[in-house]
Amino acid sequence: MELRMENVTRYIMPLREGGSLPALAEAGDGFKYVVKFRGAGHGTKALIAELIGGEVARVLGLRVPELVFLQLDEAFGQAEGDEEIQDLLKASRGLNLGLHFLSGALAFDPTVNAVDAELASKIVWLDALLTNIDRTIRNTNLLMWYKELWLIDHGSSLYFHYSWTNWQKHAFGPFAEVKNHVLLPQASLLTEVDAGLKALLTPGKIREIVGLIPDDWLNWNDPGISNEEIRDTYARFLTERVAHSDIFIKEAQHARGEIFV
Structure with a gap:
């Protein structure tokens, strides 16, 4: 088993209020993903739970959006005007997790x-x-x-x-x-x-x-x-x-x- 690796190229928008602040972003493959950030809330343990939970569900034949490893480089987010989001992106440099965005769901x-x-x-x-x-x-x-x-x-x-x-x-x-x-x-x-x-x-x-x-x-x-x-x-x-x-x-x-x- 393996997950694809992509680079995040564009931060689009936060998806909801709250401590984790997941976001909609675009990656280098041209697709949009819901990004779960390592710098939020419970850190990488939440990402591990997301990864294990999603892949267990997939093995059981349940429908789960594709999970992808998403890389944030050091320059990403420097132009973001919202200080809270900028801090989150800075704390999330490195490997994060994305779920393929189900447009229109x-x-x-x-x-x-x-x-x-x-x-x-x-x-x-x-x-x-x-x-x-x-x-x-x-x-x-x-x-x-x-x-x-x-x-x-x-x-x-x-x-x-x-x-x-x-x-x-x-x-x-x-x-x-x-x-x-x-x-x-x-x-x-x-x-x-x-x-x-x-x-x-x-x-x-x-x-x-x-x-x-x-x-x-x-x-x-x-x-x-x-x-x-x-x-x-x-x-x-x-x-x-x-x-x-x-x-x-x-x-x-x-x-x-x-x-x-």
Whole structure:
């Protein structure tokens, strides 16, 4: 597995308010990308979560915009008038992450857009696996593009890595936040989709995905932890969660029961 590498050539506009300030930008290949910056919010850990989450979703057959490594050189952003954006761009020189921009896509509206039970169950399964807290009715991180459902923004996944302690506890945890998932009411086939998803996300495939993490994103100044040890922990975390998916499936089914009481 590998991701393409492109250079950012033009900053177009910020996409929303908030600490991360993702932006729409153009790259050297002439395409537009939603850029997630290393200098924002949670730094490269958010980029790692975005990378792993997006590529896991792709392996499971879900629609995710192409992910691309995007390079910002030292001169980029010097002419930007907004001081906050200029500071962000300066702090993000080097390797960042981009998602191919889906021009004309509309935000998913659960009151308007129907999702069948199988697809909803697969997405809930994915987010429970990744411990993704950010797919709620308030912020679905789902887009409708040419009448198909696309997944974006997995940067709030894998939150165990912000403390980086006792990852085993998180690996075997039930993920109680699934009760807030926007597609949980439709996810009636969690047990039925489980075996097929586990067959796709093998330990070998997990290690391929984790192997995509650039060394440059692993400089956390944590003494005694090598880059390979960090990658190994991500792989072991995901492998254990897949192997014990019944734990988070039962939690999701319990939450569904509370909805329909």
